[in-house]
Amino acid sequence: MxxxxxxxxxxxxxxxxxxxxxxxxxxxxxxxxxxxxxxxxxxxxxxxxxxxxxxxxxxxxxxxPILQPFKLASRETRPARTVVRVGSLEIGGERLHVMAGPCSVESEEQLLTVARAVREAEATILRGGAFKPRTSPYAFQGLAEDGLKLLAAAREATGLYVVTEVLNPRDLDLVARYADILQVGARNVQNFALLKEVGELRKPVLL
Structure with a gap:
């Protein structure tokens, strides 16, 4: 109600x-x-x-009464457009913001090269995976915290904000320490334990 x-x-x-x-x-x-x-x-x-x-x-x-099943997200509860603030950016406002970057963070040279290209293309947010969900246990799983540190360094060098995926609740605090936006990928949109933990943080979330 x-x-x-x-x-x-x-x-x-x-x-x-x-x-x-x-x-x-x-x-x-x-x-x-x-x-x-x-x-x-x-x-x-x-x-x-x-x-x-x-x-x-x-x-x-x-x-x-609220007729929609998603109570807090429904237009009945919140008729105005939601604006999410990421630093100085307003996502959901008048300007369109583009998030771009490599699928996975692999090296400092690779990430900085891509980050500079992203900035030159006038995107505002750098996206890169430090943790990678793979089908094979032998495939590259990402650089983990080293990858997060490279993302933070790229942010410092370019002024771009950073979004990266979190896969496991136990890595949440670590990822939140480096990222401006937390991403929950397609494989985890029904990982309710992770979603509940992410929802407790005061961080923007990209689904």
Whole structure:
């Protein structure tokens, strides 16, 4: 359910709504807009009737159900376009940002050559794999932390931000230390243990 505050609702009205949502056993997510705020109440769908009663609270405009299964990502909860900030960049804003680079980081010379070409082509983000998922255990698996260090050096040399893939939850802190954006590849989009860990970090994520 979504509790839509009236335009100009007081901050204490919003705090009261949040407290009531929590008291009913729901997790409140506040989205502040330019004219009004919205509180998404995430939890057991069977308690909708209790949330509907919040419509009588001061400052509340309406209480409406979220019909989409992806509650926090739906346009019902967040009607405005989402803008993800990566350093000085705004992804999802007016400018198109291109991420480009080698499939895998193999050497300093290779990466710097590609990074300079990426910058000259006016892309803004360098992509390269330090960890590589391979079918064969004998194939090149990536340079791991050495590859991450090369990506960081390329960022320093070119000013490009860095995106690289994380494969394993145990490598998450290591990758986050070097990367500006964490990538979760096609093989891992149903690795829910990894996705939950990635979601806990305050880092942009590329799926």
């Amino acid at each position: 979504v509790i839509v505050m009236k335009p100009g609702a007081r901050e204490e009205d919003l705090r009261e709504v949040i407290a009531r949502v929590e008291a009913l056993g729901y997790q409140p997510h506040v989205i502040r807009g330019t004219t009004r705020s919205v509180v998404a109440a995430v939890g057991d769908e069977r308690g909708k009737a209790r949330l509907q009663a919040l419509e009588a609270l001061p400052g509340v405009g309406s209480v409406v």
